[in-house]
Amino acid sequence: MMIARGERILMRGNEAIAQAAIDAGCRAFFGYPITPQNQIPDYFALHMPEVGGVFLQAESEVAAINMVYGAAAAGARAMTASSSPGVSLKQEGISYLAESELPCVIVNIMRGGSGLGNIAPAQADYFQAVKGGGHGDYRTLVLAPWSVQEMYDLTRQAFDIADRYRNPVLILGDALLGQMMEPTVLPTEVVDPAGLPAKPWATNGAKGRKHNIINSLYINPSDLERVNLRLQQRYDEMARDEVRFDGERLDDAEIAIIAYGTAARVAVTAVDQARREGLRAGLMRPISLFPFPASAIEDLACRVKAILVVELSLGQLVEDVRLAVEGRCPVHLLGRTGGVVVTPTEVLEAVRKVAEEPATQHAD
Amino acid sequence: MQTELEHSAIFERPRALEPVRMHYCPGCTHGIVHRLVAELLDEFELVERSVGIAPVGCAVFAYDYFACDMIEAAHGRAPAVATGLKRVRPDLFVFTYQGDGDLASIGLGETIHAAARGENITVVFINNAVYGMTGGQMAPTTLPGMKTSTTPLGRDPKLAGNPIRVCELLAAVEGPAYISRVAVTDPRRVREAKRAIRTAFKAQLEGLGFSLVEVLSTCPTRWAMPPDEALRWVEDKMVPFYPLKEFVVSPQLRDGK
Numbered sequence: 001m002m003i004a005r006g007e008r009i010l011m012r013g014n015e016a017i018a019q020a021a022i023d024a025g026c027r028a029f030f031g032y033p034i035t036p037q038n039q040i041p042d043y044f045a046l047h048m049p050e051v052g053g054v055f056l057q058a059e060s061e062v063a064a065i066n067m068v069y070g071a072a073a074a075g076a077r078a079m080t081a082s083s084s085p086g087v088s089l090k091q092e093g094i095s096y097l098a099e100s101e102l103p104c105v106i107v108n109i110m111r112g113g114s115g116l117g118n119i120a121p122a123q124a125d126y127f128q129a130v131k132g133g134g135h136g137d138y139r140t141l142v143l144a145p146w147s148v149q150e151m152y153d154l155t156r157q158a159f160d161i162a163d164r165y166r167n168p169v170l171i172l173g174d175a176l177l178g179q180m181m182e183p184t185v186l187p188t189e190v191v192d193p194a195g196l197p198a199k200p201w202a203t204n205g206a207k208g209r210k211h212n213i214i215n216s217l218y219i220n221p222s223d224l225e226r227v228n229l230r231l232q233q234r235y236d237e238m239a240r241d242e243v244r245f246d247g248e249r250l251d252d253a254e255i256a257i258i259a260y261g262t263a264a265r266v267a268v269t270a271v272d273q274a275r276r277e278g279l280r281a282g283l284m285r286p287i288s289l290f291p292f293p294a295s296a297i298e299d300l301a302c303r304v305k306a307i308l309v310v311e312l313s314l315g316q317l318v319e320d321v322r323l324a325v326e327g328r329c330p331v332h333l334l335g336r337t338g339g340v341v342v343t344p345t346e347v348l349e350a351v352r353k354v355a356e357e358p359a360t361q362h363a364d
Numbered sequence: 365m366q367t368e369l370e371h372s373a374i375f376e377r378p379r380a381l382e383p384v385r386m387h388y389c390p391g392c393t394h395g396i397v398h399r400l401v402a403e404l405l406d407e408f409e410l411v412e413r414s415v416g417i418a419p420v421g422c423a424v425f426a427y428d429y430f431a432c433d434m435i436e437a438a439h440g441r442a443p444a445v446a447t448g449l450k451r452v453r454p455d456l457f458v459f460t461y462q463g464d465g466d467l468a469s470i471g472l473g474e475t476i477h478a479a480a481r482g483e484n485i486t487v488v489f490i491n492n493a494v495y496g497m498t499g500g501q502m503a504p505t506t507l508p509g510m511k512t513s514t515t516p517l518g519r520d521p522k523l524a525g526n527p528i529r530v531c532e533l534l535a536a537v538e539g540p541a542y543i544s545r546v547a548v549t550d551p552r553r554v555r556e557a558k559r560a561i562r563t564a565f566k567a568q569l570e571g572l573g574f575s576l577v578e579v580l581s582t583c584p585t586r587w588a589m590p591p592d593e594a595l596r597w598v599e600d601k602m603v604p605f606y607p608l609k610e611f612v613v614s615p616q617l618r619d620g621k
Contacts, residue, residue, distance in 0.1 A: 028452050054451045058444070059477035066441040066474070070448025073435050074415070074456070078448065096438050203433035203449070205413040205456055211382075213427045215436040 008183040013148045013173060014039035016184055017107055018047070020155035021079050025191035026105070027053035028078040030067035032060055032086060035119045036175040037109035040081040061086040065093030065106075072102040073214045075202030077159050077193060081107035083175075084125050085116060087133075094168055095134030099216035099227070101201075103162035105155065106140070107171045109178040112339025120339025121176035121262050126316035129172050130290040137228050139235050141242060142170045142289040144260040148182035154287070161242065163196075165234055172289060174312070176262045176341065235291070244287035245296055249275065253282030255354050256300050258321050259310040260286045263342060267310045270347035281351050286317075294324035301328035306354045308332045310347055312340075330357070380405035380431050387425055391584040391591025394422060394490065396548045398429055400558045401461065401488055404565050405432060414457040415449055417442040421463035422496040440471020443478035446485040457568060459486040465495045468504040468528050475534070482539035482573035486564045489530060492581040493602065500586035504528045507605055512586070527605070531578050535611040541572035543612035547580040547603060549595045560610070563617055572614045580606055 003009070003019065011019070018040050021029070029048060031041040041057065048055035054071070058064035064080045071078035082090060087108045097104055110125050112118040129142045141161055143154040151173060158169040203212050218224035248268055250256060255274075259267045264285040274281035284300055286293050301307060306329055309318040318333045325331050334350040336342045377383060380402035388394045405411050414432035418424060420439035427434035437445040442460035450458045467475050467489050478485065494512055495501040501514040505527050509518040519527075531545045542564050546557035557579055564575035580602045582594035589597060 028448070030448060056447070056451060059473055062441065063444040063447075063474055063477065066438065066444035067448030067451070069437070069441075070417075070435070070445035070450075071452045072448075073445070074449045074453045076452040078452070092438055093441070100436075203415045203435050204453060205415070206431070206433050207412040211431055212433045213436070214434070215427055217424060217436055 003186065005186045005188045008185055010181050011148050011152075011184040012039055012179065012181045013151045014109065014178040015043050016148045016152040017081070017155045017171065017173070018043035019186065020152040021105065021159070022047060022051055022053070023186070023190040024077065024156045024159040025193035025196055026077040026079050026159060027051065027193055028068075028071040028076045029054065030056050030058050030064040030071070030078070030080050032058050032064050032082065034083045034086045036111060036178050037081050037083045037107065039178070040107060040109075061089035062093065065090040065097070068104050069093055069097055069100070069102060072097065072104045073203045075199040075204055077163070077196070079105045079107070081109065083109045083111045084113050084122070087125060087128070091128070091134035094140060095136050095138060096216050097168045098138035098140060098231070099136060100214050101166040101231075102168070102214065103166050104168050105158045105162055105171065106168055107155070107173065110172065110174040118339045119175060121174040121312060121341055122337070122339050123174060123261060123263060123312035124316070124337065125172070126289065126311070126313055129170055130292070130320070138231060139290055140168045140170045141165065141238055141291070142172050143244070144172045144287060144289050145177060146261050146264050146285065148177070148180065148184045151177060152184055152186065165238060167234065172261070174262050175339075239291040242288055243291050243293050243296070245293040246285045246287060248283040248285070250282035250284060250300065252280055254280040254305040255308060255351055256282050256284050256304045257308045257310055257347065257351070258284045258286070258297065258317070260289060260317065263310045263312050266342050266344055267347050269344040270351060273344060273348045274351045279351055279355050292320050292324070294320070297321060297324035298326070298328070301325040304329060306330045306332060306357065308334060308350055308354050310334045310342060310350075312336055312342065378402035378406045380411045382429055382431050384428055386429060388422065389585045391582060391594060392422070393548045393579070393581040396554060397488065397490060397557070397579050397581065398426070400554070400561055401459070402430065403558065404562055405430070407562070408565055408569065410457045413455070414459065417446050417458070417460040419460070419462040419466040421466045423461050423463060423490065424497065426461050440466050440469070441474055442466070443471065443474040443483070443485065443487065447478055447481070447483050450483065450485050454484070459488060461488045462490070463496070464489070464491045464493065464503045464505040468530050472504070472528075475530070476537065479534045479574045479576070480537045480539045482541070484568055484571055484573055486568045487576040488561065489576055489578045490581045491530070491578050491606065492583040494583050494586045496583050496586050505530070507601060529606060531576070531611045534576060540574045540576065540612045541567040541614040542575040542617060544610045545578040545580070545606060545608050547598055547608055549580075549598050563613075567614060567617060570616060572616055578606070580608070
């Protein structure tokens with residue numbers, strides 16, 4: 001397919017993710033139908049064969065993530081995508097991928113939950129995404145785009161990050177980001193998978209070397225502890241090197257809104273409206289949700305009067321914010337749930353309310 | 365001291381088996397089947413271009429025993445893992461080695477769909493009618509009336525369901541190139557089993573599609589029987605219920621025979 005590069009084109013979020021994967025040298029996608037992410041497998045079904053890649057519709061979410069496990073074990077850049085209930089089903093596989101140190105990219109285009117929920121935008125899988133998600137003592141690196149351009153850019157980076165840390169990377173979007181179309185610029189340079197560094201650990205035929213084993217079973221507890229401690233060091237390296245966040249009008253802000261993804265998109269409108277009323281609001285937007293931009297939020301808490309967390313869930317992001325703030329300033333929550341998207345007016349009202357509160361004496 | 369005697373080995377450990385001690389119980393037939401797979405990996409010179417997928421169950425440590433590259437899969441997921449790997453590297457020889465709980469219970473979905481896709485992989489399926497590793501619970505292949513730790517009075521099909529005949533089930537879908545059931549209860553049967561696994565390997569090497577060999581096996585520990593009695597039990601009880609035969613043989617394989 002001819003696709004215009006280096007100039008603004010109109011793209012849907014889900015399609016930008018799929019094209020970004022192909023441009024990152026991903027040649028293996030395994031998925032199962034679920035709304036609102038269906039344009040991702042649809043795109044791959046059409047375009048993977050054009051680049052000699054593998055697209056396979058799996059019989060289940062569980063099979064799809066395990067196909068990713070097999071492809072990643074062979075050393076290929078591999079990917080799967082789903083939405084909330086489907087990502088729950090993949091958690092066993094994600095745990096195995098993490099403990100077996102297999103790089104891959106997993107996309108969650110979140111929908112309303114819990115249970116079958118609905119297909120509207122939500123951010124209620126935050127805990128699942130950033131705290132591990134499946135059984136065991138592992139983390140996935142989580143990137144949260146807020147525009148179609150970022151869906152492209154972060155997905156592309158995700159493959160490099162996954163390979164660097166030999167760890168699954170999760171792209172956490174939502175129904176709104178997946179479905180909306182925006183002007184997007186695709187870079188002219190794309191990755192040739194043949195030029196990617198070799199993976200000496202891959203199970204791709206023990207020619208001239210001892211056999212490689214991809215495994216997450218360590219029957220001796222001290223062996224498993226050693227592996228988990230080594231992985232923990234890797235998570236510490238991520239915390240040092242992979243924190244990403246952005247800000248809008250934070251320099252002189254008295255009230256900092258903290259939000260990611262779609263909630264941040266709504267909040268930035270409310271920041272402009274608040275400024276017109278003379279309220280000094282700003283937006284702090286975590287882009288990496290794990291590692292969490294905790295020290296940036298800690299700094300912010302020392303400078304602002306109060307923090308307002310806006311999320312499309314009922315108090316998930318706010319827990320990590322409070323852990324970072326450690327009581328340095330009041331932290332308020334505005335959360336909507338069940339696929340209801342918060343409006344700029346609601347955010348503005350919450351900012352006004354926070355502004356009216358008397359300044360609190362800091363305990364410390 | 366070196367002697368002048370020249371000698372060549374006529375019976376050795378296959379190159380495809382690592383020189384390590386296996387954990388299997390005395391009298392268990394896993395060792396025989398491991399050896400057959402390894403002999404065939406040697407015979408087709410596949411060690412350097414094979415990837416084996418180990419299950420969850422008694423054969424969980426198979427990754428330490430086979431000398432080719434190995435992957436340990438989640439319970440029941442070996443056919444999906446094999447699919448992902450084979451699709452990105454069709455030049456590799458890919459086999460799974462799975463037990464009855466892994467393949468026919470928690471992983472039945474993965475098994476049927478890999479077969480229906482005609483996925484060009486080989487499955488070695490050990491049916492010993494019981495969960496060995498976890499302590500002798502009922503398997504999807506446990507015979508009616510058979511006592512296990514979760515059917516202490518014997519499997520009552522009305523309560524605990526009926527056993528699944530995997531080969532017959534898979535023979536009903538389009539896609540498999542070779543489906544066969546064998547046993548390893550005596551030397552003649554072992555030779556037949558090797559012939560079946562060889563045909564299954566050929567099916568993959570010739571790109572014909574999914575191949576599976578079910579091996580009726582013993583579990584003296586969980587059956588609470590001496591090994592020789594366990595072998596007789598396979599012949600007396602299992603073979604009548606699980607007939608030994610080739611269920612699917614692709615015409616191309618037949619021609620080559």
